[in-house]
Amino acid sequence: MKKCTLMLNNPDGITRHNEPVIARLFFKEQPIDPSKLKLVNEQGKVIPHQLFDIVYDDDTDTLISACSIAFIVTNLDQLVENYNLYLDEKTPVDNANGIKQLVPTLNDGVKRLDTGHYILELCRGTADGTSYGKWGIRYFSAKAEGRNLIKDCSNAIGGFYGPFFTPANGLINPPEHTIVECETEVEGPIYCRYRFNGKIPNGLDPALHDKSFSIVWEFFYQSPWFRRTYYVDDFETSVDGMPVINKITVGDEYESGKNNVVFSRFASYGGTFYRQGDLYANILADEVNRILSQPLDQLPPNARLYRESIGDNINAVSWDFFWRLFCVKEGILSDEEIKAHVKTILRKAHHVVHNSARNKEVLFAKDVDVNSVPEQTIFPLAANKTAEINPESGYAMVWYTSNIVGRYQIVQRKDSGWVNWGTNGENEYPELPTGSTIYTAYGQFDDWQKQADSMEKNIDVKQGLIEDE
Structure with missing residues (x-):
């Protein structure tokens, strides 16, 4: 019986x-039959696994020379394990106990x-200009809690925004x-990977024309983790009067209803x-x-509908409504009116944020009750956790x-029930590097x-020699 040891190192x-755990394995010198693998931990328990991204040996259609393996470590509290x-024993994975x-x-x-931990739904979007038609994760519930964090599926986790989807470019959010x-x-049963491919509509900024993006989503059985990676065509522009090269705003948005x-x-x-x-x-x-501010009957039809949708309290609606007036698609x-209004807004905003006492008014707290601060918004400084x-x-x-991420924008607004985690600073400046x-x-x-800490420092795996048992 042949086996190789997978050495798990726990930072x-x-x-x-x-x-x-995902690891890349190589069997170039001794190609193996992928249907005859069994993974066993130190306690002798068989661990379900999944192979993917398989490379077949040049001389055969059945043996493989490389693959990735995914499995779940249910409990590990030592430095190494x-x-x-085993390379010549067949132990089928029970799909009934995997991702459904x-x-x-x-x-x-x-x-x-x-996934065992979550029930979630990925959506491709409808492009109808409403929060109910966004792409991303639009249903998200931890099974133990049984609560969808996006009430009525009227928002989404995973969208990206600046610099492409801002008033300055005449667009609102891409979802x-x-x-x-x-x-x-x-x-x-253990691991799923999906790729979202999309083309960004052209807006008012020629530097951002004809760009595409892809987002890779990864989900794991029984784990609270999921992850995504953002790829966007190279670009260079300016936001808030400052240069931006290959940085984006990602927004995870949640809805729970007013109050x-x-x-x-x-x-x-x-x-x-x-x-704050x-x-x-x-x-x-x-x-x-x-x-x-002019009477409703003097407004053009689209402007009238927009005004009626806001009501009397703009803070009681989603941030999307702030942008909608300046969206070319609405x-x-x-176009020229949008450019003129945005120029005025950004000049004022840049001054009050960067050239006033506020710039040095940096506060500190272990955690922040965001709803209690002005505009129910804070901009935390550099962090990655x-x-x-x-x-x-x-x-x-x-x-x-x-x-x-150099700055974040965090909103927790009871008036509307909207919560946002965004990788942007003040005045919509994007802070997350693409990739x-x-x-x-x-x-x-x-x-x-x-x-x-565990997400930052994943379990590291080293593949040992292939040996006889």
């Missing part, structure tokens, strides 16, 4: 629970998964005005340095209200980004920072 001795991969493919429930749903194609790359929020606290790893209040939002809202203002927390339920959403991977986990964690 910092972090306690691991239901953590996915060895798993044995469910029938999508939304009109544009493409994948609905029961509302772009349809993606979903490509299945890997689909199995409620999914999360009521925000924290950065080790404590939160932040500025969104002066740009105030300036933008003032300009919107000024434009629409046809409320002409963050969390939004619901102290009442004990649930938290934890993010680890593979690159430092970044975002790990996310939702659950009741004893210490969210340890969860973030």
